[in-house]
Amino acid sequence: MAFNTITFLFFFFPVTLFLFFLTPKKYRQYTLLITSFIFYCWGDTKNLIFILFSALFSYLSAIEIENLQKENKDKENKIVFITTIIAHIGLLAFFKYAGLMSMPLGISFYTFSVLSYIFDVYYGKCGAENNILNYLLYVSFFPKVISGPIIQFHDFKNQLANRIVTRRGVVEGTQLFMLGLFKKVLLADQLGMAYSSFAQTDTVVGSYFTVISYGLQLYFDFSGYSDMAIGIFGFHFGKNFDEPYTSHSISEFWRRWHISLGAWFRDYVYIPLGGNRVDTKRHIMNLLVVWLLTGIWHGNTLGFIIWGLYHGFFVIGEKYFFHDLHQRIKPGLQVALTQ
Numbered sequence: 001m002a003f004n005t006i007t008f009l010f011f012f013f014p015v016t017l018f019l020f021f022l023t024p025k026k027y028r029q030y031t032l033l034i035t036s037f038i039f040y041c042w043g044d045t046k047n048l049i050f051i052l053f054s055a056l057f058s059y060l061s062a063i064e065i066e067n068l069q070k071e072n073k074d075k076e077n078k079i080v081f082i083t084t085i086i087a088h089i090g091l092l093a094f095f096k097y098a099g100l101m102s103m104p105l106g107i108s109f110y111t112f113s114v115l116s117y118i119f120d121v122y123y124g125k126c127g128a129e130n131n132i133l134n135y136l137l138y139v140s141f142f143p144k145v146i147s148g149p150i151i152q153f154h155d156f157k158n159q160l161a162n163r164i165v166t167r168r169g170v171v172e173g174t175q176l177f178m179l180g181l182f183k184k185v186l187l188a189d190q191l192g193m194a195y196s197s198f199a200q201t202d203t204v205v206g207s208y209f210t211v212i213s214y215g216l217q218l219y220f221d222f223s224g225y226s227d228m229a230i231g232i233f234g235f236h237f238g239k240n241f242d243e244p245y246t247s248h249s250i251s252e253f254w255r256r257w258h259i260s261l262g263a264w265f266r267d268y269v270y271i272p273l274g275g276n277r278v279d280t281k282r283h284i285m286n287l288l289v290v291w292l293l294t295g296i297w298h299g300n301t302l303g304f305i306i307w308g309l310y311h312g313f314f315v316i317g318e319k320y321f322f323h324d325l326h327q328r329i330k331p332g333l334q335v336a337l338t339q
Helices: 006-022 025-040 046-070 074-098 107-122 132-140 153-161 167-198 204-234 250-256 259-270 280-298 302-320 323-328 331-338
Strands: none
Touching: 006 025, 025 046, 025 132, 046 074, 046 107, 046 132, 074 107, 107 132, 107 153, 107 259, 132 153, 167 204, 250 259, 250 302, 259 280, 280 302, 302 323
């Protein structure tokens, strides 16, 4: 069920809001859980099986990890941790790359949410959640389950526990949702039709317009969904896109495009590998690993791997090989070259 459909806008969302405010405050998260399950399995009920497996498995694993930490059983703790990570990555890889059956809705996004939770519990950034219903809501919360943003558990839990609905919050959330709807319906969808028309041409000018319309359609579609997801119920999760097409470099572009995904790779891959606190060769390798995984996450073909490494080489180049040359270019030309 897309956010811009009549079913969502005039049926599902109004009914969810009505039930949410009708429910006593201490039980409202359970209303959100039920409606999230309904939203998630609206098109295909089998989707619910996989997200429940992922949520329940990670929920029990996190509790076991915390218990083993208290008992100082480091070896057993590491085994549970590694097994949990491999199981979730393996399940994602099976659906993404085996091609034997259709992918469960939003599996890339909720798998990364689950993995961030397991990492945070293992490394002591947050405690294991004992309330299984709260954790199920974190994994399946309908605004973010399809296209993100990828939210860390402790951020979600803090806002859920200290949820205060104010008139200002409702207004700001509604404005952000409407902005996202505008991006999706009036910009992305129209640009999508333009892209389809330009793609049929075989002229140089038509090719340029094809690239431009596709890039803009992709941005307004993805950022529009993110704005709508963040605006629903007024959760404060921060921007997921921050005007990336005004960036002066590839590095800056990727700090402003799909920010929650970039933050995930930074926190759970780049920094654990050593980040930039290593020698130059190791730092270059760390960046290549991150961009290789970024390409693999985005798609299941060789083209996405090449795409990820392509951007990785530019990020590395800007830092180590043509930094001085890039700084001498005028800002306006930097933006043009980045695009």
